Amino acid sequence: MTAVVPSASEVEEGGSRYDRLIQPARVHGTLYTDPSIFAEELRKIWHRTWVFVGHESEVPQVNDYVRKQLADQDVVMTRDKEGEVHLLINRCAHRGLQVCDDKSGNSSSFRCPYHGWTYRNTGELLGYPYNKGYGGKKQLPLGMGKVARVASYQGFVFGSLAEEGPSLEEHLGAAKGEIDRLVGLAPAGKVSLDAGWLRHKTRSNWKFLAENETDGYHPQFVHGSIFGVTGSPIGELYSDNSTAVTRSLGDGHSENDLRPEFRGFAEPMRWFGTTPDRVPNYVAAMKEAHGEDADRLMIEGAPHVMIFPNLFIAEIQVFNIQPVGVGECVQYSTAVQFDGGHELNMRMVSQSIGSVGPAGMLLADDTEMYERNQRGVAMADPEWLDVRRGLHRESVDENGFTIGTATDETGMRGFWNHYKTLMTAPDEGQDD
Amino acid sequence: MDAQPAEGPRHEIVIEDGDDDVTIAQGKVVESEFASMAVRLDTEGNSVRLRIEDLRTGRVRHLDALELESIVWLGDGHLTQLLDPSHDRWRG
Ligand code: FES
């Protein structure tokens, strides 16, 4: 990783390091390759802001738990006996051992295999062997670590390692409406993410993924094979003739809004590539749940939204992106399941397998781009990545959000704006 | 239900009532003249648990593997304490 790093004098000229590296129409390659920037991202983004961790439906029963990742932190998501969801840091308070090792299970308490310290699934230390060595029972004010703040929205569980900061609802802002839109397509008004997660190790900086998720410029090139094989009409929505828009939702979130196209066709279930007669039970359940409004919901379809920094809702599937190092991340993916979704649920699973499964035709193509991108930015020249596409034709929509056309880099620019705000905030413990 | 004495472990207890059979308990029954407990493995959670049901009251408890292990190792004195009617249920 030897791309040219701006010198100290250059940095001072341009204000902060990040003012120099992040400009309106271009960003510097070292943002993806410099280990010191990655270390700073862990502190200022991943250990501070709200990060998507999992979904409540993964721990349906009291005392269920699943192991999850929050950036570099191994986290255990538990449901306690009162039904409350916790995010514990998977570390014993005695000598720091990793406590839980299975991917998932059901247990009211966890016992560390090293010396037997035992914790409730709320993280509270409930006992240890041979207690005389500590002067008796309940003598130690210790417990497993906890993610400082845990909150969920429509069952999506987020954690923040910072004691203080904006609430989850403030962080989500306009992206809340997109999650609501997804849940609106579930006849019973709830989604589950319990179909199991695929895990894709990716040799790429996490930001290439976050930026790509609402990049409407690449699908026609990168995804030609899946569009060709499936005869999908979606590819055409990502062209300069499309009425779809790329919208920066603020706070680093962005979406490709395909609704203008789908409204034009006014065909229910076109967004899913099917027709109502092929999914009759689902359509009937939607009509039962939403009456008059059902057709609109089934015409407009599910959102395609990237929620900063790591939750990507791609219509029928959800991605959870977690960084591993400056040049590596993991993409976890799962099919969305609509409560009361009837035959649509099985179709969403098989479509997900077809697109992001081990032999899937969508994610493999994106991932090839991510990894080549990472190799490319390690080269010294040119130093910059260009993000100006559509800058001259951006506008502001009726809700005050910046929008570009279907293929413009409006979402990326919104991402970098928010990224810069977070990265130029003072470090914890410094003057704030 | 019939009033015959229990013959040891049985399978599901079902009240047969034409089309609408009512299952009142599932699993095998551990029973004496003092108590009647249905016992079965439950796989609804993220790993298997023992589900035990007090057939006289319908009260249900799930026990995970670590809890069961703890019961095996409970000292007789502690188990006796739990059997004291005033320990929990009839505390007064
Ligand atoms: S490290 Fe966990 S009990 Fe010692």
Ligand SMILES: [Fe+2]
């Ligand atoms: Fe040893």
